Amino acid sequence: MTHAAAPQTARHILCMKWGRKYGPEYVNRLYGMARRHLQGDFRFICLTDDASGIRPEVQCLPIPPLALPPGIPERGWTKLTTFSRSLCDEYGLRGTALFLDIDVVIVGSLDEFFTQSGEFLIIHDYKRPWRITGNSSVYRFELGAHSDVLEHFRTHFESIRRQFRNEQAYLSDFLHRQGRLAYWPAQWCPSFKYHSIPRWPANYFKPPAIPAGARIVIFHGECNPPDALAGRRNRRFRYIRPALWVGEHWRE
Structure with a gap:
């Protein structure tokens, strides 16, 4: 299936919903919170396998394929598809994306999440701050800039799955090794x-x-x-x- 290219915008809120754990109300409320707490224009995109019940202000797109060999479990790695080149090449998305888990609650301004300095920003680990691992409930990146994260995973998935528990551990390590990993101010995203x-x-x-x-x-x-x-x-x-x-x- 082909999809018309989306108009280019500078800022995107990106979320993901798959399976049956969360209903469309989570996406709808996330949009409402983002709209109240982010000044100016932005595009709100949900990568999903089921767009039913999601409010019309949200642009729903299929989740890019993880493209692992048949029989390899994808659970715990799906967020890596946010780094797929297809978001740029097929859907025409360009600019800065702020990824939010759909079960977060926004209570303050999001404006500085788009202006905070850093190439890739993520929440620092809550329990073990001496580790580099980030919590991927909130991360920011330039669309298309880190496609090597997904490409490397696809070609080294066996060793990665043995070494890392989930996508956020692998993602943090990969970008740390490139010198691109930075963290949000600790008070912004508490648990x-x-x-x-x-x-x-x-x-x-x-x-x-x-x-x-x-x-x-x-x-x-x-x-x-x-x-x-x-x-x-x-x-x-x-x-x-x-x-x-x-x-x-x-x-x-």
């Missing part, structure tokens, strides 16, 4: 799990809060936004009160 939830025993009487300086709160591991809003956690004996601020921000 809900590590930075929002009060420590025991305060978690029983204080609700999770938006960390100071936060712009995008990252949901990974134990909670997603609707769970946090309802005060649910998927680990036993780990109580949280409802994070009502999620409802104020996580909406269309």
